[in-house]
Amino acid sequence: MKQRYVLRVNGRGMEAAAEAHESLLDVLRENLRLTGSKKGCNEAECGSCTVLLDGRPVVSCLVLVPDAADRDVVTIEALATDGVPHPIQRQMVEQGGVQCGYCTPGMIMSAYALLLDNPDPTDDEIRFAISGNICRCTGYGKIVKAVRAAAVEMKGQAGNGGAAS
Amino acid sequence: MRFDYFEPDSLDEAADLLREGGGTRKPLAGGTDIVIQLRRRAARCEGLVNLKRIPGLADWSCARGDGLHIGACTPMRDLETAAAVAGGYPSLCEAIRVVGSLQLRNIASVGGNLCNASPSADTAPPLMVLDAMASYRTDDGAEQSLPVEDFFAGPGTSVLGSAGLLLSVDLPEPAPHTGDAFERFTPRSAMDIAIASAAASVTLDAEGQRVEAVRIALGAVAPTPIRAVRAEERVVEKEPTPDLLEQAGAVAMEECSPIDDIRGTAAYRKELVRILVRRVLRRAVERARDGGRTETP
Numbered sequence: 001m002k003q004r005y006v007l008r009v010n011g012r013g014m015e016a017a018a019e020a021h022e023s024l025l026d027v028l029r030e031n032l033r034l035t036g037s038k039k040g041c042n043e044a045e046c047g048s049c050t051v052l053l054d055g056r057p058v059v060s061c062l063v064l065v066p067d068a069a070d071r072d073v074v075t076i077e078a079l080a081t082d083g084v085p086h087p088i089q090r091q092m093v094e095q096g097g098v099q100c101g102y103c104t105p106g107m108i109m110s111a112y113a114l115l116l117d118n119p120d121p122t123d124d125e126i127r128f129a130i131s132g133n134i135c136r137c138t139g140y141g142k143i144v145k146a147v148r149a150a151a152v153e154m155k156g157q158a159g160n161g162g163a164a165s
Numbered sequence: 166m167r168f169d170y171f172e173p174d175s176l177d178e179a180a181d182l183l184r185e186g187g188g189t190r191k192p193l194a195g196g197t198d199i200v201i202q203l204r205r206r207a208a209r210c211e212g213l214v215n216l217k218r219i220p221g222l223a224d225w226s227c228a229r230g231d232g233l234h235i236g237a238c239t240p241m242r243d244l245e246t247a248a249a250v251a252g253g254y255p256s257l258c259e260a261i262r263v264v265g266s267l268q269l270r271n272i273a274s275v276g277g278n279l280c281n282a283s284p285s286a287d288t289a290p291p292l293m294v295l296d297a298m299a300s301y302r303t304d305d306g307a308e309q310s311l312p313v314e315d316f317f318a319g320p321g322t323s324v325l326g327s328a329g330l331l332l333s334v335d336l337p338e339p340a341p342h343t344g345d346a347f348e349r350f351t352p353r354s355a356m357d358i359a360i361a362s363a364a365a366s367v368t369l370d371a372e373g374q375r376v377e378a379v380r381i382a383l384g385a386v387a388p389t390p391i392r393a394v395r396a397e398e399r400v401v402e403k404e405p406t407p408d409l410l411e412q413a414g415a416v417a418m419e420e421c422s423p424i425d426d427i428r429g430t431a432a433y434r435k436e437l438v439r440i441l442v443r444r445v446l447r448r449a450v451e452r453a454r455d456g457g458r459t460e461t462p
Contacts, residue, residue, distance in 0.1 A: 020170030042267045043201050047355060056271040057244070062200050063272065066170055067215065110268065131355040133268020
């Protein structure tokens with residue numbers, strides 16, 4: 001039986017009629033038409049569905065929609081401002097961290113969560129943060145480089161008084 | 166994968182909901198095992214009873230003198246990122262850090278890892294060597310506790326009845342001159358299930374020369390996580406020389422009863438036990454001499 005759930009997605013209250021066994025990922029994609037989060041394995045193995053739930057990265061494929069009700073959800077759609085890509089998004093393109101692109105939204109959300117916590121991560125910390133995001137194209141080197149470059153860019157922006165996110 | 170969903174806000178209500186189901190409903194904490202099992206149709210249940218909104222069940226605390234209290238629904242990542250846990254209970258931190266991914270550990274709970282009762286449950290060996298006690302509610306509502314090593318009944322089953330609930334896991338503060346360590350072997354460094362794992366806790370005398378107490382536990386090499394008691398006997402009250410730790414590994418490999426499966430053969434697992442036990446003992450001894458602190462942040 002479908003029920004109405006109130007979700008706070010990217011700062012906006014949204015309602016979805018869904019069954020309790022449906023995942024947050026399915027509701028984001030199918031009900032709310034936020035298709036940036038990808039469904040890869042649907043078993044918490046690949047990380048392509050990563051979103052922030054109350055500020056923490058989670059695999060949205062395993063979060064049942066009632067568990068996400070009344071909590072803060074941030075998806076990849078929230079990162080660009082007025083059509084201007086977030087530094088992580090831009091650096092993923094510039095450094096060649098994107099090929100097929102399927103892992104990219106989840107990868108960026110993991111990197112975004114890392115940089116919120118730790119604006120100046122080491123390469124090992126970056127690798128640890130994205131170790132739950134599987135990329136089968138790039139081999140990770142360019143992704144790590146992109147996250148590092150984004151961290152530098154964001155620090156520069158923060159230093160100049162600009163918004164870092 | 167259809168099921169009824171319940172969100173009780175008290176333990177009594179949760180137990181009633183489970184009891185009314187007559188064994189057809191299961192408790193839900195992080196859901197990282199049960200939701201996947203239901204999707205694969207590897208498990209059947211007609212209802213999930215979400216425990217996460219019950220006050221106190223996801224609380225944890227670690228204070229000097231009080232030990233570590235872990236509410237059953239505490240997300241693993243909470244413990245992994247706590248300096249007090251990494252410093253006081255490094256083997257537990259090492260085990261948590263290899264469970265699934267960071268995004269999974271923000272959901273998955275320590276209690277769920279135990280209740281799922283997989284022989285390869287990563288948090289079980291460290292909790293066993295750290296003298297953890299599991300507190301739970303029986304089917305008739307009584308509260309009981311027992312050592313984590315006695316919590317498991319077989320692959321996928323624990324002492325909990327169909328209306329029973331794990332409440333918390335409590336670890337005493339480690340004795341002075343104690344060190345502990347966990348290691349597991351997987352072909353990949355992330356996102357894998359243990360072929361074999363081992364944890365050890367070693368308490369040395371004040372001079373750091375003699376083993377006063379030792380505990381060794383093994384994962385994925387028996388129907389449940391197990392203690393390697395004879396290997397412990399080999400080490401206790403002796404000087405922890407490299408040769409002795411090697412002998413302990415050889416004893417431990419004869420104490421386990423692994424199976425052949427897709428991840429490895431029984432013979433391969435036994436050989437892994439020999440090496441893992443030697444390594445965790447060596448690292449536990451080093452940490453005991455180093456004041457029991459971990460070298461990783």
